[in-house]
Amino acid sequence: MLEVRGLRSGYRRSTVLQGIDLDVAAGQVLGLLGRNGVGKTTLVHTLMGLVTPSAGTVRLEGRDLAGRRPDVVARAGVALVPQGRRVWAPLTVTEHLDLAARRGRGRGPWDAPRVLELLPRLGERRRHAAGQLSGGEQQMLAIARALLTNPRLVLMDEPSDGLAPAVVDLVGHAISGMKAEGTTLVVVEQDLHLAFAVADEIAVVDKGRVVHRSPTQEFRRDSSVAHALLGVA
Numbered sequence: 001m002l003e004v005r006g007l008r009s010g011y012r013r014s015t016v017l018q019g020i021d022l023d024v025a026a027g028q029v030l031g032l033l034g035r036n037g038v039g040k041t042t043l044v045h046t047l048m049g050l051v052t053p054s055a056g057t058v059r060l061e062g063r064d065l066a067g068r069r070p071d072v073v074a075r076a077g078v079a080l081v082p083q084g085r086r087v088w089a090p091l092t093v094t095e096h097l098d099l100a101a102r103r104g105r106g107r108g109p110w111d112a113p114r115v116l117e118l119l120p121r122l123g124e125r126r127r128h129a130a131g132q133l134s135g136g137e138q139q140m141l142a143i144a145r146a147l148l149t150n151p152r153l154v155l156m157d158e159p160s161d162g163l164a165p166a167v168v169d170l171v172g173h174a175i176s177g178m179k180a181e182g183t184t185l186v187v188v189e190q191d192l193h194l195a196f197a198v199a200d201e202i203a204v205v206d207k208g209r210v211v212h213r214s215p216t217q218e219f220r221r222d223s224s225v226a227h228a229l230l231g232v233a
């Protein structure tokens, strides 16, 4: 459903993505791994339209979205759960959910009751301002906000960042719930435990290119790949 070819992108002084080729099948969860600074965030930001590519194509269900504005990409069915959550501290959980639902595409499995069923802690914290929530609760809120737009594709940028292991498991549970509803996901992760728990396939980015791709089971079995490309045992 997502087909990326020859994607080049970066910032004024540097080209970060050097020709990304990436396919994600409908309903698949792809774990996107790579060392710090190799371009993972730049890739999801370019897919979302927040960074403008200099070359290449991004096709979502056949429609070319490369270089389109973020609102156009969002309306085409892509949602970003950004690194660092980016929730609005003064707004309550309910206000976040109302805003997201209003911006939503209106069709699909996700409405507020369904989202709160997946993320029950948010229901308990419904009247709290986002700034008062724990890191894990803010991550749940960022996920809820994305889901209420009823996306076809969710891009998650390091959802486990800064969270305690028990909370990371809740994030994993939420990802599995999205997958069960047929949502396609690209999950950028440093936490191999989470990536292995949720991803059907693993892709590794290095120096602005996808340098490895394999089914998760295979990737786990051959630790030499993780060692060579990620510097982990």
Ligand SMILES: Nc1ncnc2c1ncn2[C@@H]1O[C@H](COP(=O)(O)OP(=O)(O)OP(=O)(O)O)[C@@H](O)[C@H]1O
Binding pocket: 011, 012, 016, 034, 035, 036, 037, 038, 039, 040, 041, 042, 043
């Ligand atoms: N807004 C920006 N302006 C200029 N350079 C940037 C900007 N954002 C990132 N970079 C640079 O682009 C390169 C890739 O960064 P990016 O954040 O995409 O990597 P990453 O793989 O997501 O890393 P991390 O795991 O640390 O988040 C880095 O050298 C970084 O310094």
